[in-house]
Amino acid sequence: MAKKPYVILLASQKGGVGKTTIALNLAVALTYKKFKVLLVDSDTESASLSEQLGIKAEGKGYLDILGTNTEIGDALFSYEPIDLYLIPGNQDGSRTMPKPEHLVKFYGKLARADFDFVIIDSPPGLFSNEIARYLNDVAILTTPDSVSSSSSSKIAQYCQKFKLEHRLIINRMGYSKFDLEREEVERIYGDVSFQAVPEDKIVAESLMKHKPAYMIDKNSDFCIAIDELARDYALKIRQQGDTHEEEFERSTEPTLFEKLAKWFLK
Numbered sequence: 531m532a533k534k535p536y537v538i539l540l541a542s543q544k545g546g547v548g549k550t551t552i553a554l555n556l557a558v559a560l561t562y563k564k565f566k567v568l569l570v571d572s573d574t575e576s577a578s579l580s581e582q583l584g585i586k587a588e589g590k591g592y593l594d595i596l597g598t599n600t601e602i603g604d605a606l607f608s609y610e611p612i613d614l615y616l617i618p619g620n621q622d623g624s625r626t627m628p629k630p631e632h633l634v635k636f637y638g639k640l641a642r643a644d645f646d647f648v649i650i651d652s653p654p655g656l657f658s659n660e661i662a663r664y665l666n667d668v669a670i671l672t673t674p675d676s677v678s679s680s681s682s683s684k685i686a687q688y689c690q691k692f693k694l695e696h697r698l699i700i701n702r703m704g705y706s707k708f709d710l711e712r713e714e715v716e717r718i719y720g721d722v723s724f725q726a727v728p729e730d731k732i733v734a735e736s737l738m739k740h741k742p743a744y745m746i747d748k749n750s751d752f753c754i755a756i757d758e759l760a761r762d763y764a765l766k767i768r769q770q771g772d773t774h775e776e777e778f779e780r781s782t783e784p785t786l787f788e789k790l791a792k793w794f795l796k
């Protein structure tokens with residue numbers, strides 16, 4: 531029997547908080563860990579994944595599958611430097627809202643696709659409830675400021691309502707000395723578990739080189755944080771009974787997330 535992929539949606543209420551950057555590098559990190567990964571850019575407006583990678587994928591895009599009879603396997607773009615598969619966003623600047631029935635069909639196809647992980651980069655805003663039942667995990671992105679944190683907390687409430695597993699990723703930690711304090715985050719999010727990703731200049735270098743940060747310097751602070759996120763997801767698959775034999779157990783040393791969390795929650 532074909533296994534079902536573990537489907538992760540990266541979401542944020544506010545734009546520009548790092549969804550595409552983290553989705554891409556998480557996908558690369560999981561690919562390096564020998565998982566078969568499909569990365570989907572469902573942002574029809576900015577198609578920034580193609581821009582970040584410097585690729586042109588004519589006829590192999592989100593809108594080529596959505597609302598058509600094209601199967602996932604016939605529209606995959608293979609990112610050759612590593613064994614990573616993509617469904618890029620289309621670059622026609624279309625602003626049409628996807629029809630609910632098309633979304634259901636598309637996510638149904640994703641849920642049957644032969645991958646270990648499907649990672650979906652989404653446009654800013656609340657995702658539709660039609661797709662909720664196809665998701666295994668929602669990674670809610672925010673930056674450590676009150677505007678982004680308050681707005682993204684709506685997504686956490688939405689996930690609670692639909693009993694969807696979710697986590698908060700606080701990106702660009704350390705960027706400003708005006709980052710939120712512990713009490714503020716607790717007040718906004720309650721007890722949602724969160725993970726931190728630091729501000730790092732490797733991300734700007736990666737944009738300039740059109741190459742994922744994880745493929746430039748795995749030991750940068752940003753990539754160490756991404757690696758820890760990838761390990762967490764790898765453990766999820768193991769818990770679901772998959773038989774990946776790699777060593778994904780957590781070490782007893784505090785992780786970068788935990789160190790940052792202590793700093794952040796001081």
Ligand SMILES: Nc1ncnc2c1ncn2[C@@H]1O[C@H](COP(=O)(O)OP(=O)(O)OP(=O)(O)O)[C@@H](O)[C@H]1O
Pocket residue numbers: 542544545546547548549550551552573576578652653654701702703727728729730731733734737752
């Ligand atoms: N950890 C980080 N360190 C430094 N720069 C970062 C980091 N994360 C993201 N950035 C930068 O922030 C900007 C926005 O990132 P990104 O495009 O990934 O956000 P997004 O949430 O996908 O945006 P949109 O909502 O427009 O799709 C980019 O210039 C990116 O390089």
Ligand SMILES: [Mg+2]
Pocket residue numbers: 549550551573578651
């Ligand atoms: Mg984006």
